[in-house]
Amino acid sequence: METHKVQIIQTVLILLVYIIVYYINKNVVNTSLKQTHIQRGRRKMIVKTIQLLSSTTVLVLLASVWGVKQGDIAVFAGTILAAIGIALFAQWSLLSNITSSVLLFFNHPMRIGDRIKVLDKDFPHEGMIADLTYFFVHIRTDDGEIVTIPNSLIFQKSIVVVQNEEV
Structure with missing residues (x-):
């Protein structure tokens, strides 16, 4: 089979697994969090965070399937982490609002x-x-x-x- 066709099949499989895991995570996490009597707003934020992490994982997997080198992924991740670090000190940036939302949620x-x-x-x-x-x-x-x-x-x-x- 051609490499291109294998990449397409792998991409479709990753996306199907992601969709299945998305709904399982949403239902399992919501059910388990309801049993612990955590407020609805906190449950919502936890589900969003888990979805963000799983989406990031899928993007990294798709990048590796399509031949993006690990070094390139590391540079991208380093850039994102640097931007988040700057956001901790940048008072009016959008990233500071995201960082603030995490701090508001927990503290x-x-x-x-x-x-x-x-x-x-x-x-x-x-x-x-x-x-x-x-x-x-x-x-x-x-x-x-x-x-x-x-x-x-x-x-x-x-x-x-x-x-x-x-x-």
Whole structure:
């Protein structure tokens, strides 16, 4: 068989396995996390993180199938890690918001469903946390408006958790 045809078959197999693993992971992780009584917002973030890791694995496998050298993959990974390292210090970059979302997930007491006050002299906000994404915290005000605040800004402002949602 020609090399090109073998690569196509391997690619199709990798993608099929990825789709199967994607749904198995989603169901198994959600089921096991529900049994541990972890909040819905945290479960959602854990599932997204596992999906990101499995997607990265699939990309590396596909790159190796199509002949990308290990050195090239290492250079690419090094570049990504350097960008993430810079993002830890770059206050307004998109990568700093992603890094901030991970820190908010593991280290901040606010959760989806909590009522919070953002203590800002110029732009105070109060409302319920509707969603925590990789880039923004979405706050639903009493007027029904959705206010989005960048995750990196959450670390610069004082936040008061007025009312915690129970598990």
